[in-house]
Amino acid sequence: MSASDDGNSSPRSQFASHCFEDLLDSIIVDVASECHRIARLGLDRNLEEEEEELRLSVQARVADPSSSSEVNSKNVVDVFGQTHPAIAAEILKCMNCRQPVVAGRFAPHLEKCMGKGRKARKVTRSTVARSSHPRGSPISVYAPYSNATSTNRAPNGTSGRAGEEYADYTYGEQ
């Protein structure tokens, strides 16, 4: 057999093609075998009835907007069967600037309200105990509860009536 290397019809090319097809067939059998295994062992969760079930349950939940689970991961049902909206809707009062704030937008609000203007920080520095975080929580700004060590001398964190000690309260006698 000549070993000439012409085009597609030379024996060498023929053999090469034949060999390639052999390899491909082997790989096809591999894939088929694996898929067969997956199908028979039920490893593919979406086959058949399971898929139908899943689809139906998803549809049912989507129809009821207050409780959709896997479809919308934000409205997850918790262990008590309650759902929580993605963005918390309660309205609070920011302790720093005393504005009403939506709970879900509290953090960005704080960033602006506390970070803006070094002023914000300066004012509270004297009242806020030297804590490690530069932005104290609003609670520490508002009430000197946590400042017991610096301003008040109440032994526990009792009410911060500056200077006033309730002797009977603390000593228990008298």
Added chain:
Amino acid sequence: MRSSINRPPTPDANEEPEKEPTLQEIINIKLIESGEKEKLMELLRERLIECGWRDEMKAICRAYARKKGRNNVTVDDLVHVVTPKGRASVPDSVKAELLQRIRSFLTSAAI
């Protein structure tokens, strides 16, 4: 006694002229013995995974299994389902690369 049984004589392994191994067979053996076939297989597998061919084939199998009922499929079924599409959808570049490798092997094996 009439030989009513008209069957050809049992082929005797020794008597039957042994087919000479065709060139293809020789080459195939060389390919396997040198380990090149295994390497080619790995290369092909890798390329087919990269280009998404394998995922396509798996999707076809999954669809077929879903239709037929997952406990009713056999490997044979799946092979028959996948082979025509599989052969046809190998990207040209992948095929060319493999053929090139095979040809250079043949060259180096001085055939």
